[in-house]
Amino acid sequence: MDCSVSNAMPKPKTISVNGVVIPREAIAREVQNHPAAKPILAWQAAARALVVRELLLQESARLGIDAVPLSDPDGRRETDDEAAMRTLVEREVSTPDPDEAACRRFYAQNLQRFRSGDLYEAAHILIAAPRNDAEARTAARATADTILAAVKSDRAAFADLAANHSNCTTSASDGGYLGQITRGQTVAEFEAGLERMQPGEVAIVETRYGFHIVRLDRRAEGQTLPFEIVRERIADYLIASVEHRAIAQYVAILAGRADIAGISLAAADTPLVQ
Numbered sequence: 001m002d003c004s005v006s007n008a009m010p011k012p013k014t015i016s017v018n019g020v021v022i023p024r025e026a027i028a029r030e031v032q033n034h035p036a037a038k039p040i041l042a043w044q045a046a047a048r049a050l051v052v053r054e055l056l057l058q059e060s061a062r063l064g065i066d067a068v069p070l071s072d073p074d075g076r077r078e079t080d081d082e083a084a085m086r087t088l089v090e091r092e093v094s095t096p097d098p099d100e101a102a103c104r105r106f107y108a109q110n111l112q113r114f115r116s117g118d119l120y121e122a123a124h125i126l127i128a129a130p131r132n133d134a135e136a137r138t139a140a141r142a143t144a145d146t147i148l149a150a151v152k153s154d155r156a157a158f159a160d161l162a163a164n165h166s167n168c169t170t171s172a173s174d175g176g177y178l179g180q181i182t183r184g185q186t187v188a189e190f191e192a193g194l195e196r197m198q199p200g201e202v203a204i205v206e207t208r209y210g211f212h213i214v215r216l217d218r219r220a221e222g223q224t225l226p227f228e229i230v231r232e233r234i235a236d237y238l239i240a241s242v243e244h245r246a247i248a249q250y251v252a253i254l255a256g257r258a259d260i261a262g263i264s265l266a267a268a269d270t271p272l273v274q
Contacts, residue, residue, distance in 0.1 A: 015047050015262035017054040022262075026050055047263050053085070055254045060084040065091065095246050098238040106234050107227050114225045117183035120194045121218040123158065123176040128167035128210040137210075144204050144211035151202050151213060158202075158215055167210070176215070194219075 015022045027046050034045035060067070067083035078086070098106075107114065125147055129140035147165060151158050159175030166172040183191060190212065193205030197216040205212045255265045 013262040015051065016260070017051055018058060018259050020054060020058070022047065022050045022054060044263065048265055051255075051260060051263060051265055052251055053081070055251065055258055056085040056088055057081055058258075059092075059254055060088040063088070063091075089247060089250070093243070093246050093250050095239065095242045098235050098242075102238060103231055103234045104227060106238060107230065111224055114230050116222040116225060118195070118222045119218075119220040120181045120216060122178050122181060122194060123162065123215045123217065124168065124171065124178060124205075125158070125162045125166040125176050125213040126168040126210055127165065127213075131208050140210050141204075141206075144213055147213050148202065148204055151215070155202070161213075190214075 015027070027043060027050060030046035030050055031039075031042045034042045034049065036042040036045060061084075065084060065087050067080070067087035069078035069080060069083040070086075071077045125144075127140040127144045127147070129136040131137070143165070147161055150161060162172050162176030166176055168176070171178055181194070187207050187209075189207040190205055193203070193207075193212070193214060194216060197203055197214065197219075199216055199219050202213065202215045205214050251265075
């Protein structure tokens with residue numbers, strides 16, 4: 001008896017929409033657009049995308065939609081099928097633009113989204129050590145402790161210590177000065193260390209790169225952007241969100257009327273609403 005376990009993907013079922021078969025070769029080509037943890041999940045996502053495409057093309061043909069392909073600013077032109085699907089959605093799916101009240105309500109409920117990040121002005125001395133080398137990390141921490149003690153006894157020595165000991169080639173020659181830093185410009189561990197510090201403080205911050213003796217010179221708190229500045233951004237977000245739901249509902253209606261074999265189609269899986 002063969003007890004070996006095969007890792008091969010099971011043979012997929014034939015998938016069709018109102019009797020029109022979705023070729024397996026087409027699904028195989030579409031898979032590259034749907035990365036997933038497992039091959040079968042990528043295959044299913046690709047198959048659903050092509051089912052939705054077929055649903056829209058069949059509905060466009062049923063309604064006799066005459067679509068004209070458009071070109072983008074770079075000269076890329078829609079295919080006839082892409083034009084047909086776009087025109088169908090534009091004609092059949094209508095969504096209202098958000099009014100002032102809706103935009104202000106979203107702003108009030110999501111103030112944190114519209115807050116500019118804190119601004120830090122800092123300097124550091126990096127004692128580098130590979131994160132997977134425990135012995136090197138221990139030695140680097142000991143060196144960092146020694147340098148921190150030296151800085152605390154003579155703060156004016158920070159620049160010289162940076163020049164002589166820091167493994168950060170971009171800042172060592174400038175006394176360890178990093179300039180002004182905002183969220184996203186450094187690794188998360190370093191940012192977390194800055195957030196814990198107060199201006200004037202010198203402390204050790206551990207990151208994937210090693211140990212940093214950090215001096216925080218200044219910290220400017222982020223500010224909440226006025227509604228008037230972000231109103232257009234909010235409106236665009238709300239429009240996209242409403243369109244997302246409306247297209248999903250429209251595809252669900254088409255799927256409910258269609259004879260789809262070989263796969264189940266969830267409205268949220270449609271490529272037009274991802």
